[in-house]
Amino acid sequence: MFVSLLTYTPEAERVVATAARLCYAEVDCRALKQRSNPEDDLKMIEKVLAIGHHGVLEHAVFTFVTEGVSRALTHQLVRHRLASFAQQSQRYVAFDGGFAYETPESIAARPELAARYAETMRHLADFYADLRQAGIAAEDARFILPNAAHSRLLMTMNARELRHFFRLRCCNRAQWEIRTLATAMLVEVCKVAPALFKNAGPGCLAGSCPEGAMSCGQAAAVRRKFTDLDHSPT
Numbered sequence: 001m002f003v004s005l006l007t008y009t010p011e012a013e014r015v016v017a018t019a020a021r022l023c024y025a026e027v028d029c030r031a032l033k034q035r036s037n038p039e040d041d042l043k044m045i046e047k048v049l050a051i052g053h054h055g056v057l058e059h060a061v062f063t064f065v066t067e068g069v070s071r072a073l074t075h076q077l078v079r080h081r082l083a084s085f086a087q088q089s090q091r092y093v094a095f096d097g098g099f100a101y102e103t104p105e106s107i108a109a110r111p112e113l114a115a116r117y118a119e120t121m122r123h124l125a126d127f128y129a130d131l132r133q134a135g136i137a138a139e140d141a142r143f144i145l146p147n148a149a150h151s152r153l154l155m156t157m158n159a160r161e162l163r164h165f166f167r168l169r170c171c172n173r174a175q176w177e178i179r180t181l182a183t184a185m186l187v188e189v190c191k192v193a194p195a196l197f198k199n200a201g202p203g204c205l206a207g208s209c210p211e212g213a214m215s216c217g218q219a220a221a222v223r224r225k226f227t228d229l230d231h232s233p234t
């Protein structure tokens with residue numbers, strides 16, 4: 001899996017703090033345009049996070065590119081309706097030379113199953129090539145491509161949606177591949193806008209586990225993992 005922050009709102013923390021200041025202080029727009037004190041910005045962000053005025057977080061957006069992820073993952077990812085996506089097309093891009101795919105660890109660890117898995121992928125690639133050679137368009141040949149097939153996306157989310165996404169997808173209850181992706185994205189945004197993503201991560205970081213009877217029962221270990229993540233600036 002490859003995931004990287006492509007670009008993001010310049011001075012993201014200042015933009016969010018300025019939006020909050022506009023709401024709470026008697027300051028005109030000319031005054032708001034003056035460079036603010038970064039320490040005041042951080043205090044303002046802490047305040048809006050604490051009181052739940054998360055609307056102002058929507059003014060900062062972050063764009064990621066990712067590849068080497070399965071269609072099983074991307075199908076879950078695009079359910080996040082407040083994000084914007086561009087995904088490599090299986091209609092316009094033909095996989096005549098074969099397709100890359102993901103192998104879950106649980107299968108890779110069992111040699112017999114892993115061999116059958118690889119063989120199945122080979123058969124699918126061969127059949128795809130046969131279909132294409134028979135004149136079938138890529139948009140129809142793709143029907144035999146599996147959930148495991150790799151995909152490539154560019155996606156943009158604002159900081160509010162990202163915090164929501166991290167709450168759901170960094171959680172142990174999320175599927176392992178999207179959890180890996182979400183955790184890597186969290187590390188990236190913490191490097192460039194740490195105040196906006198303070199305490200972002202699975203629901204249990206903010207208190208008791210919100211999953212109730214479905215809880216993984218490992219809240220303490222999860223909290224440790226997210227406290228220890230490497231957030232050092234690039």
Ligand SMILES: Cc1cc2nc3c(=O)[nH]c(=O)nc-3n(C[C@H](O)[C@H](O)[C@H](O)COP(=O)(O)OP(=O)(O)OC[C@H]3O[C@@H](n4cnc5c(N)ncnc54)[C@H](O)[C@@H]3O)c2cc1C
Pocket residue numbers: 079080081082083161164168169173174175
């Ligand atoms: C562990 C796990 C298991 C899952 N299992 C399944 C499953 O078995 N089957 C399945 O179909 N899906 C499943 N999902 C996907 C889940 O149902 C959501 O579609 C997905 O997580 C996107 O979440 P969301 O709607 O909160 O987020 P987003 O679409 O990113 O929206 C963010 C927030 O905006 C608000 N919002 C967005 N759109 C609307 C709207 N139209 N009306 C009102 N409020 C809105 C909501 O507050 C929402 O939480 C699962 C997700 C997780 C994390």
